Amino acid sequence: MSAPHQHAHRCFGVLAEYGSGSALLAAIEHGKREGFTKMEAYTPLPMHEVGHALGHENDLPKYVLGGGIVGGVVGFGLQYYAAVLHYPTNVGGRPLNSWPSFIPVTFEMTILFAALTAVLAMLALNGLPRPHHPVFSVPGFELASRDRFFLLVPSYDPRFEADRALAVLGATEPLAVNEVPHP
Amino acid sequence: MSQGPTTPRESEVIAPGHTLSTVTDKITKIVLSRATPRGWYLGFALAFLLVMVLLASITVLLVEGIGAWGVNVPVGWGFAIINFVWWIGIGHAGTLISAILLLFRQEWRTSINRFAEAMTLFAVACAGIFPLLHVGRPWLAYWLLPYPNTMSLFPQFRSPLLWDVFAVSTYATVSALFWYVGLIPDLATLRDRAKSKPWKILYGIGAMGWRGAARHWDRYETAYLLLAGLATPLVISVHTVVSFDFAVSVIPGWHATIFPPYFVAGAIYSGFAMVLTLAIPLRKIYGLQDFITLRHLQNMAKIVLATGMIVVYGYTMEAFFAWYSANPYEEAMLANRMTGPYAWAYWLLLACNALTPQFLWFKKVRTNVVALFVIALIVNVGMWLERFVIVVTSLSRDYLPSSWDTYSPTRWDWGLYVGTFGLFLALLFLFIRFLPMISIFEMRTLVPTGAAETAETEEHA
Numbered sequence: 001m002s003a004p005h006q007h008a009h010r011c012f013g014v015l016a017e018y019g020s021g022s023a024l025l026a027a028i029e030h031g032k033r034e035g036f037t038k039m040e041a042y043t044p045l046p047m048h049e050v051g052h053a054l055g056h057e058n059d060l061p062k063y064v065l066g067g068g069i070v071g072g073v074v075g076f077g078l079q080y081y082a083a084v085l086h087y088p089t090n091v092g093g094r095p096l097n098s099w100p101s102f103i104p105v106t107f108e109m110t111i112l113f114a115a116l117t118a119v120l121a122m123l124a125l126n127g128l129p130r131p132h133h134p135v136f137s138v139p140g141f142e143l144a145s146r147d148r149f150f151l152l153v154p155s156y157d158p159r160f161e162a163d164r165a166l167a168v169l170g171a172t173e174p175l176a177v178n179e180v181p182h183p
Numbered sequence: 184m185s186q187g188p189t190t191p192r193e194s195e196v197i198a199p200g201h202t203l204s205t206v207t208d209k210i211t212k213i214v215l216s217r218a219t220p221r222g223w224y225l226g227f228a229l230a231f232l233l234v235m236v237l238l239a240s241i242t243v244l245l246v247e248g249i250g251a252w253g254v255n256v257p258v259g260w261g262f263a264i265i266n267f268v269w270w271i272g273i274g275h276a277g278t279l280i281s282a283i284l285l286l287f288r289q290e291w292r293t294s295i296n297r298f299a300e301a302m303t304l305f306a307v308a309c310a311g312i313f314p315l316l317h318v319g320r321p322w323l324a325y326w327l328l329p330y331p332n333t334m335s336l337f338p339q340f341r342s343p344l345l346w347d348v349f350a351v352s353t354y355a356t357v358s359a360l361f362w363y364v365g366l367i368p369d370l371a372t373l374r375d376r377a378k379s380k381p382w383k384i385l386y387g388i389g390a391m392g393w394r395g396a397a398r399h400w401d402r403y404e405t406a407y408l409l410l411a412g413l414a415t416p417l418v419i420s421v422h423t424v425v426s427f428d429f430a431v432s433v434i435p436g437w438h439a440t441i442f443p444p445y446f447v448a449g450a451i452y453s454g455f456a457m458v459l460t461l462a463i464p465l466r467k468i469y470g471l472q473d474f475i476t477l478r479h480l481q482n483m484a485k486i487v488l489a490t491g492m493i494v495v496y497g498y499t500m501e502a503f504f505a506w507y508s509a510n511p512y513e514e515a516m517l518a519n520r521m522t523g524p525y526a527w528a529y530w531l532l533l534a535c536n537a538l539t540p541q542f543l544w545f546k547k548v549r550t551n552v553v554a555l556f557v558i559a560l561i562v563n564v565g566m567w568l569e570r571f572v573i574v575v576t577s578l579s580r581d582y583l584p585s586s587w588d589t590y591s592p593t594r595w596d597w598g599l600y601v602g603t604f605g606l607f608l609a610l611l612f613l614f615i616r617f618l619p620m621i622s623i624f625e626m627r628t629l630v631p632t633g634a635a636e637t638a639e640t641e642e643h644a
Contacts, residue, residue: 041397044203044372045627051401060405078329082337091341104346104424108353111417115357115410119364122406126399129391136394142375144395145368147203 071113233605240598270310276454277303445497453566535565
């Protein structure tokens, strides 16, 4: 629990470690009462109530809808352009714009664009790939991908002050509290 | 918590006594332990040998041309299309398990979805080889794609064969995305657990810096669910389009409205049989009975039975249509199937696909691992025969008797087919050795103590 105070003005934040999700949730509530608004939690499994408690917004679905619509328009547009505008060909007397035949490709392109958008937008909004992050340098953080739960009060929180954050998180019965050194 | 995991009862999806840490350690140990089982080397060597057979068969084909195969003028499709449909059908169970069962919140899917998805990817890779080679000049296969070119030509967008290009390539892309996205948190676990620097770096690159931030999990789960929602109609569309390759033509025995649902059911049927074929030895060899329990095997057996019955309904309707249509060509096709030169294949297919699954009505059989394995193998054979019957009998005798001919595969047909088994198994062996075959982070959500630890964790499925 002893943290190197000499670098307090340069630290990235303060990180506390918990043994269970319920302890983490209690700590989030405590931190909110103390006025922290930019806290971030790290958990080994997805927990909806943590996201709720931290008040996250998630507008990924809008991007995916947009991607799907663009995919559908591109898919149909491609076929319309090829069959009607660019090189009109009479195939078996069917109309040039024989749209029912164009549905399968339109559908596949809709799915393809929406799926690509879902993955790329998820990564981009999450700021990934980012191979290194300050929290990785905290000893014991590798357990965040096994069975431990972490709460970070970052230095960009308006109410952040290293000593105060250490005291507030220290009062939440954590397994450990550490300052996160700045990279 | 203090006593270790015990043997799971047949109703359980995970053995009691597991915690977040035991689940993590047990699955990562398979990947990170230095000792590779001797059986792995043996299996991989055999698979690698078959990959060599595949390469030899492809080389002979490229040197000699399509004449190296047994295809002739009426039977232009032969093994290439039979094997393409067979492999792509097998792939569909992986998507069904990972996407559709996720949407239905069937949490038992969790321990089998990862390797079922891997199976999908590898099966699609095997499937893709066949049509690419079957075009005759594979180095010009990019002509199938619409791109601006000096010939000023576009592919024929009104053709099901072109639809297939889009459906299968979209399917391969989305399956790979889905699989990779599912792997990201587990790659982070491997990065954090790996002892050696090179592996830490390699897994670290794959994990892209995943650190389990709550904000990230939110978007991650949304993306994962949306991918599942997109993959569900996609998988149905893919096999529907594959069936259009047949149904949109005017060949007797192909031109039937039952084809799309009948093909989709057949795909799921053969795919689940393949998942059983792979899961039963895997859980035994790697001691994963805690995670892949009898409940999983039973549930899969039930799906095999249900989809098998739909397939039997399809066979019945095919025969009924042929009779009820009063169309002489359709009637002749039916008689040819039942008594013609390929009648053995038709009756064998009925024995494999209509009779064998009936044993699955009995719980004794569904909980007997050896019996399940044998039934799954027979179903795999049966579904291959089904495609053989559909492709070969209809093409070999269509309308004019003067243009009839019989078809028999050459050794290079067999070489290519057996070779794709090698590719499939070699990829599977590599996957099992280097990546977690069970989704670790999703298994964590199943741990009862995990639920207690996380207060009222919403069911994540």
